[in-house]
Amino acid sequence: MSEEKKDHKKEDFEPKIVGFLCNWCSYAGADLAGTSRIQYPPNVRIIRVMCSGSVDSMYILRALLEGADGVFVGGCHPGDCHYIDGNYKARRRMVLLENILGTLGLEKERVWLRWISASEGQKFADTMKEMTEAVRKLGPSPIAKHWNL
Amino acid sequence: MTHKVIKVKDNDVVGSTNDFLRNLLSSGKIQALLVPQNTPSKKVAFPVLISDPKKFHADIVAPILPASTATIVSKMTKVQPPSKPIGVVMRSCQIRALIELVKLNQASLTNIVIIGVDCPGTFPINTYTEFPEKKTPTQFLLEAWTKKSDEAEKYFRSACRVCKDPIPTNADIILGFYGADIEKEIIVEAHSEVGKNILKELPLEDEEEWKSREKAVKELREEKAKKRAVFLKEKEGLKGIDKVSEFFDKCVNCHNCRQACPICYCKECLFDSSVFDAEAYKFLRRAEIKGLFKMPNDALLFQLGRMNHMILSCVECGLCEQACPNNIPLMDVFIPAAENAQKEFDYQPGKDIKEKIPMIVYREDEFLEVGEK
Ligand code: SF4
Ligand code: SF4
Ligand code: SF4
Ligand code: FES
Numbered sequence: 001m002s003e004e005k006k007d008h009k010k011e012d013f014e015p016k017i018v019g020f021l022c023n024w025c026s027y028a029g030a031d032l033a034g035t036s037r038i039q040y041p042p043n044v045r046i047i048r049v050m051c052s053g054s055v056d057s058m059y060i061l062r063a064l065l066e067g068a069d070g071v072f073v074g075g076c077h078p079g080d081c082h083y084i085d086g087n088y089k090a091r092r093r094m095v096l097l098e099n100i101l102g103t104l105g106l107e108k109e110r111v112w113l114r115w116i117s118a119s120e121g122q123k124f125a126d127t128m129k130e131m132t133e134a135v136r137k138l139g140p141s142p143i144a145k146h147w148n149l
Numbered sequence: 150m151t152h153k154v155i156k157v158k159d160n161d162v163v164g165s166t167n168d169f170l171r172n173l174l175s176s177g178k179i180q181a182l183l184v185p186q187n188t189p190s191k192k193v194a195f196p197v198l199i200s201d202p203k204k205f206h207a208d209i210v211a212p213i214l215p216a217s218t219a220t221i222v223s224k225m226t227k228v229q230p231p232s233k234p235i236g237v238v239m240r241s242c243q244i245r246a247l248i249e250l251v252k253l254n255q256a257s258l259t260n261i262v263i264i265g266v267d268c269p270g271t272f273p274i275n276t277y278t279e280f281p282e283k284k285t286p287t288q289f290l291l292e293a294w295t296k297k298s299d300e301a302e303k304y305f306r307s308a309c310r311v312c313k314d315p316i317p318t319n320a321d322i323i324l325g326f327y328g329a330d331i332e333k334e335i336i337v338e339a340h341s342e343v344g345k346n347i348l349k350e351l352p353l354e355d356e357e358e359w360k361s362r363e364k365a366v367k368e369l370r371e372e373k374a375k376k377r378a379v380f381l382k383e384k385e386g387l388k389g390i391d392k393v394s395e396f397f398d399k400c401v402n403c404h405n406c407r408q409a410c411p412i413c414y415c416k417e418c419l420f421d422s423s424v425f426d427a428e429a430y431k432f433l434r435r436a437e438i439k440g441l442f443k444m445p446n447d448a449l450l451f452q453l454g455r456m457n458h459m460i461l462s463c464v465e466c467g468l469c470e471q472a473c474p475n476n477i478p479l480m481d482v483f484i485p486a487a488e489n490a491q492k493e494f495d496y497q498p499g500k501d502i503k504e505k506i507p508m509i510v511y512r513e514d515e516f517l518e519v520g521e522k
Contacts, residue, residue: 056419056454056457057454057457057458058419058450061450061453061454061457062450065450065453066435066438067438067439075520079513087520088512089508089511091515091519091520092494092507092508092511093457093508094519094520095493095494095516095519096457096460096461096490096494096507097457098519099489099493100453100457100460100489103489103490104387104388104393104453104486105388105390105393106390106393113519114520114521115520115521142389142390142391143390144439145439146391146394147439147440147442147443148394148395148398148443149394149442149446149448149450
């Protein structure tokens with residue numbers, strides 16, 4: 001494929017992003033973005049979870065293997081987790097997941113963890129824009145359409 | 150550290166170590182021993198729990214690891230540890246696994262006396278039972294060893310070839326072959342108070358210090374490190390979804406690898422749970438997204454998910470690979486993954502029983518770039 005064609009394809013492409021959002025912060029942040037009518041790309045499919053610490057890597061992997069171009073995990077800022085330290089543990093788990101994906105060359109850039117509080121509707125919208133553009137640039141995930149998994 | 154020596158009689162290494170262990174058992178210092186012994190058919194050696202010194206015909210050299218000894222110790226100690234000491238003869242990878250299981254609250258070291266044995270390597274079960282040479286695997290291995298030849302290398306399991314450390318750590322007593330002239334002697338070291346007290350009362354000759362051992366161990370570790378580096382380099386190419394999916398092509402998602410793994414202790418594994426049951430329409434929707442997908446599904450999800458659950462504690466024993474019915478060389482991905490992940494968290498499984506496993510602890514001031522940007 002020529003560079004030109006590839007770029008063309010990337011621009012056309014609408015990334016599918018799965019977002020696991022903590023009920024107490026990022027989910028409320030997304031809600032606030034909505035009620036405040038802040039515009040953000042419709043590419044993210046939101047799944048509400050009780051804490052970023054409850055997102056087993058398996059769920060992130062499952063989303064990636066089943067067709068997502070990117071996976072987002074949103075948690076409370078460090079120190080603010082409703083369950084005290086779920087987000088610190090989520091952070092370690094994310095480091096491990098990225099490390100494993102790195103070893104196997106499975107595009108760890110497609111997985112994001114960010115801290116977004118309930119009052120940060122604007123930050124949520126900005127982050128979604130940022131991520132959608134970043135994943136668009138990466139292009140369609142080669143895993144998403146792979147069927148021999 | 151106490152240094153002693155077992156004198157080898159008539160060039161009979163196995164017989165002489167057995168005399169030592171039989172004496173240990175008869176001494177009353179321990180009430181039973183967990184030790185590899187040949188089954189009646191002599192085709193294979195399994196750990197046996199033995200309390201009668203008269204029935205004792207162990208073979209601690211037998212180059213085979215049919216199942217995880219750490220898992221066996223976990224089974225014997227998890228509900229209630231023994232009230233009097235039991236000696237458990239273990240290879241270094243299994244001691245490492247046992248330490249991890251203790252950290253995971255799946256085993257207890259109360260009244261467990263770890264007798265570590267230097268490990269030259271083990272053969273896959275089927276190589277052992279259908280050994281093509283004219284000698285028994287044990288004879289063959291001992292001869293290769295005395296000749297300092299690498300004839301046995303080709304039979305070793307891949308995990309053993311690039312073993313991180315064949316010398317036991319965290320043992321109470323070590324039976325050492327490296328640095329000894331095994332036609333004449335075997336090294337015995339006590340590495341704990343428990344070990345010292347036991348050795349004190351056995352009829353063994355003292356040895357000043359094993360200078361030859363220090364040197365041999367150092368050389369062995371260097372040699373293994375080199376082989377490991379070459380192995381890691383070779384496997385670097387295994388990257389990207391096409392290669393990874395091809396690597397697991399033959400995986401039937403049977404979970405035998407997980408069953409054999411000492412670290413995967415979960416009573417109900419997430420990947421066997423009802424999380425994976427779904428209505429037909431969900432399967433169909435998945436088919437629609439990709440156009441098609443391979444069944445049985447979720448094999449790669451299982452591999453990657455399992456890796457995320459346990460790789461920091463992976464002791465690279467290779468039992469997963471040995472258990473795979475379809476001969477998938479799992480160590481080709483598990484060793485590089487373990488190497489990189491354990492480096493990231495500066496964690497060495499099996500090294501320090503007081504160190505917590507990385508996934509249950511955290512520091513507030515670490516990995517600050519993750520989550521921010
Ligand atoms: S993953 Fe394989 S090599 Fe690692 S501890 Fe488990 S069985 Fe041993
Ligand atoms: S794969 Fe995960 S859930 Fe399954 S046994 Fe291993 S650690 Fe437990
Ligand atoms: S034992 Fe082999 S075939 Fe079975 S799940 Fe593990 S890798 Fe797949
Ligand atoms: S409750 Fe929000 S990250 Fe734990």
